[in-house]
Amino acid sequence: MGADDNIIRIEHISKIFRTASGSVTAVDDVSFNVRRGEIFGLLGPNGAGKSTLIRILTTLMKPNSGRAFLDIYEVTKDDEKVRGIIGVCPQNSTLDVELTAYDNLEFYGKLVNVDDSVLDERIWELLRMADLSDRAHSRVSTLSGGMRRKLEIVRAFLHRPLILFLDEPTIGLDPEARREVWQQISMLNTEHITIILTTHYMDEAEKLCQRIAFVDHGRLVSLDTPGNLKLAMPAGELIELGYDHFDDSLLAVIRAHHQVISVEKKEGIIQISAKNGSNLLPVLIAEFEKFGIIITSISIRSPSLEDVFLYLTGKKLDDMTSDIPVSRPGGPR
């Protein structure tokens, strides 16, 4: 079993919440595996069931049906064993803000059974990793949001867990702090630890995750590498060419090209979605020249994960950051 490549195996997990007004299916028959040592992204809008799934995997909640294995342990039967091999950094901070950074780590170290003889050394190692050595004896309440997050992430890593759960690790952080947290996550991953990351920031998932699962309405929509997910988009790449004067007969010529999927003329701009757009671009420029149309601007971009998600679910992820332009997809809805 230990040689198994899949460190997490989720088999038909469902979770139904009963409320006064009926029942809500938060997780609906979800099955997937997570490979040993990867950074695995769980993406979806708020309320998609990401946190519920994480709570089930971290033994905080029992599923209504289905099974999940973490390494060799089943989450509902061996919950104490499971808690020994996981590290969790929840969405809402659970640091004690009245204690110092060092004391928080020391306290947690005792809860997770880190041997006293190595604890001090380990704490300093983690503080260095989080770049907080000089703030070790500051109260957490005096640390910035980014520092607290980094402290919380290394805290979850204190006992060298096999699997690290990070629930929305960069929510509410400024861009600078987010980048630092990302660096830290990448660094942890080099220690052969499996990381499960939930987020609704697409850039974050794209940057960090080896594989991504899209969830929406409690269901698994898609699961693949970021690159493959983008390939699944029939829309291809989006080319935008600006002009002053335009000759409509050119439209037919462009449409006739086999790589082109769709063409749209707008005020001062032509939008073309095409497969392998970077190859197509020189051809298009030549066509424009042939018709004597002066190109005033050129842009080409790949579909973002946001576009893919939109394509797959027909809806946007909420709370997008300014880092990612909220764009209309070139492809079908």
Next chain:
Amino acid sequence: MLRGAIAIFRRDFKKFTSNPFMLVMTLAMPIMYLLIFGNAIGGSITGIPIGIVQEKPFVHETPLYLAGLDQLEHFHTQPDKPALFHVQSFTDEQIAKNALADGEVMAYLVFPSDLEPGRTIRLYMDSSEFTVPALIQSGVTGSVAATGAKNPIEAVNVYGTIDYIQFFGVGVIVMAIFMTTMFGGGLALIRDREMGIIEGYFVTPVKRSSIILGTIGSGTVKAFFAGFIIFLVDIFIAGVIIRAPEDFILVLLVLFMTSIGVTSLVVSLASRFSSQQEYSSVIAFFSLLLFMTSGAFYPVLGMPSWLRWITVINPEFYAVQALRSIILRGQGINVIWLDLLALAIFSVGAIILGIITYRRTLE
């Protein structure tokens, strides 16, 4: 300007009226203050247990003794109130003395024998209660005067002169334990839950029983220290005297039993309330009620009977009574065993309740 003011007014009011629980508590507090404060303090003290005895050699009861007994039994401070004393006759001075030492009576009066009718009437009083000795003395003087006898009265305070600060200081030890735990400990626990610190425990291998033990343990030690510090203040500033090492140990025992009981009770209460606001309003109510009826301020004898019923189930009363017996009167287990038993029942009950309700929040 007015628009903003009205908006703020409406917001505050909406929040106030949308929480019926807080609404009731806000109104209940002052009413309770009125009822409890009004009745617990300054009420007329009646039915003080006293003993009377006649000096040896005993031939038969003297006219003075019989007239004194009659006058004492019917002595009223106010015409419409019950009699001031509850009089018990003793056959022997030593028995009366023991009764006082065991706290059965709060004073005893020794009348002269019929061989020497002119001798002094001796009054031995428990001086550890507030205002009671003064009442006894004036009641006894009045009763003897009413018999027409001219015998002088010699009053003896058996526990020496005890100042109000000493009487009150002992009560404050218990108050410190209750207040520290109810406000400090309980609120901290709710805050931890709100901040998700307790949920943070659940994703670690730490056992549920460890969480309970750690929480109750730390609360108990904090409460114990709060009580102990006031105890030291009583010794070094208020000037109470600890007569023997056993007394010191007994005080620590009472402090510990009270601390663990109150801490468990608070853990249980804090588990039931989701918000700090609701918890603190309930706890303000309880702590005042318990403190007022504990007898720490004013003798329980002065309370109306409905308040005394609260006293009977008030653990703070037993703690105060036990500490007064040990510290002010130097009494031992033979006197305070009932208080210790009551405290033990309270503590064990509170621990069980605390573990059950706290555990439920941990599931």
